[in-house]
Amino acid sequence: MQELVQSGHSGLIARGLGRSYGDSAVSRGGVLLQTTRNRFLAFDAESGRVTCEAGVTLEDIIHVAIPKGWFLPTTPGTKFVTVGGAIAADVHGKNHHRDGAWGEYLQRFSLLLADGSVIQCSPQVNQDVFWATVGGMGLTGIILEATIQLVQVPSAYVDVKQRRSRNLDEAFDLFIETDEKYKYSVAWIDCLSQGQELGRSVLLLGNDAPADMLRASGKHEPLFWPCKRSKSIPFAFPGLAMNKLAIKAFNGLYYHSHGNKNTFVDFDSYFYPLDSIHHWNRIYGKRGFVQYQALFPRECSREAMTTLLKMISKSGQASFLAVLKSSGVANQGILSYLFDGHTLALDFPYRGEKTDRLCRELDKVLLDFGGRVYLAKDALVNAETFSRMYPKLNEFKRIKQRLDPQSIFRSQQSDRVGITDVSSF
Numbered sequence: 001m002q003e004l005v006q007s008g009h010s011g012l013i014a015r016g017l018g019r020s021y022g023d024s025a026v027s028r029g030g031v032l033l034q035t036t037r038n039r040f041l042a043f044d045a046e047s048g049r050v051t052c053e054a055g056v057t058l059e060d061i062i063h064v065a066i067p068k069g070w071f072l073p074t075t076p077g078t079k080f081v082t083v084g085g086a087i088a089a090d091v092h093g094k095n096h097h098r099d100g101a102w103g104e105y106l107q108r109f110s111l112l113l114a115d116g117s118v119i120q121c122s123p124q125v126n127q128d129v130f131w132a133t134v135g136g137m138g139l140t141g142i143i144l145e146a147t148i149q150l151v152q153v154p155s156a157y158v159d160v161k162q163r164r165s166r167n168l169d170e171a172f173d174l175f176i177e178t179d180e181k182y183k184y185s186v187a188w189i190d191c192l193s194q195g196q197e198l199g200r201s202v203l204l205l206g207n208d209a210p211a212d213m214l215r216a217s218g219k220h221e222p223l224f225w226p227c228k229r230s231k232s233i234p235f236a237f238p239g240l241a242m243n244k245l246a247i248k249a250f251n252g253l254y255y256h257s258h259g260n261k262n263t264f265v266d267f268d269s270y271f272y273p274l275d276s277i278h279h280w281n282r283i284y285g286k287r288g289f290v291q292y293q294a295l296f297p298r299e300c301s302r303e304a305m306t307t308l309l310k311m312i313s314k315s316g317q318a319s320f321l322a323v324l325k326s327s328g329v330a331n332q333g334i335l336s337y338l339f340d341g342h343t344l345a346l347d348f349p350y351r352g353e354k355t356d357r358l359c360r361e362l363d364k365v366l367l368d369f370g371g372r373v374y375l376a377k378d379a380l381v382n383a384e385t386f387s388r389m390y391p392k393l394n395e396f397k398r399i400k401q402r403l404d405p406q407s408i409f410r411s412q413q414s415d416r417v418g419i420t421d422v423s424s425f
């Protein structure tokens, strides 16, 4: 790998498990697969510190850590993500409002630079490179290995309160009321509902389930990780399967079948529901889908989300999955995504120009309300819009220019959003 980088081959980019939704791990010059670097280097079960190569996956860590009472400090909605990918996107989970993002638990990493040298980075050493790499989408170099601080958990279950809200206003009220009380929160939103029911939702609020409560309910091994058989979507569904009527019917069914209740849910089912269906993306047919994740500042997120949902509902382009989360203090990475507010992730079946147009319209709402899209989910945003969403872009570019003056590390995304200079390719 070092030789390839030193050869000055422009247009290289690291690739983990390819779970980013856009073109951040795709490059004309070639990709460097990180899944080959997948060894654990150390795990201290006393302190919960793990050191591993960047290709180790979150699933690998969970299998080692949970039996010892440790878990990931924050986790995205899939465990099929590498440590390198988690750092590069500064991923977040359902506990951002309380615990922040991945970068805050990252103690150090080693980074292969464009000139072939390897440096150590931490919040104390090469601090600027550290925070440019956290959330930097692979553009500062190749993360080789890293040390992460895990968090202690009493069990492998979440004590979940499921609550239904009749519209977006009620959902926001519930989030505000419960942010302090619950470590995890997420709402599934029916983005086709309209009028009085606009944004009706099912909220899943949760805390780590105490071991004694689990034992009392008959679960005698609280740290036991229940193994489930996964299903697989065998082929791409016909394009018409994901039409507005089908999504509307599904949304109605989901909303009405999820009433208020309290329950213990194992980590796999709570954090990673999609992981149990391999190739779930095939339900969108051969044209696939685009994911669009919108973030708005807390002071205007209610109004902004209402505007966004009205626009989507009117466009007739339904999102099958729409997930609302609360976010807390801003991430420290220079290009990291989240700040204090609310974020909504949407999946649109791809309909060519029609979908492109809708996303451009949504971008305008984001800009009007001081919001932004998430690089790990983005496939469409242009350079002008991106620069208005990320005010620290020039700071990032200066560090990138110092570390990688020839732009050896670049992706199709970095060219599209103007982080790297397309004319110099």
Ligand SMILES: Cc1cc2nc3c(=O)[nH]c(=O)nc-3n(C[C@H](O)[C@H](O)[C@H](O)COP(=O)(O)OP(=O)(O)OC[C@H]3O[C@@H](n4cnc5c(N)ncnc54)[C@H](O)[C@@H]3O)c2cc1C
Pocket: 013, 014, 015, 016, 017, 018, 019, 020, 021, 024, 025, 034, 054, 055, 075, 076, 077, 078, 080, 081, 082, 083, 084, 085, 086, 088, 089, 090, 091, 092, 093, 136, 137, 138, 139, 141, 142, 143, 144, 274, 376, 377, 411
């Ligand atoms: C079902 C699903 C749910 C998701 N839910 C969430 C969520 O809740 N929160 C969230 O934050 N994200 C979420 N994501 C997005 C996902 O967590 C990120 O896109 C993550 O970066 C993917 O990691 P990966 O290993 O697949 O990396 P890839 O997708 O292969 O690459 C992502 C970026 O990381 C860079 N990279 C990878 N390895 C290295 C390395 N060793 N050194 C330097 N750069 C590297 C790549 O160059 C690229 O820019 C979700 C994705 C899916 C599919």
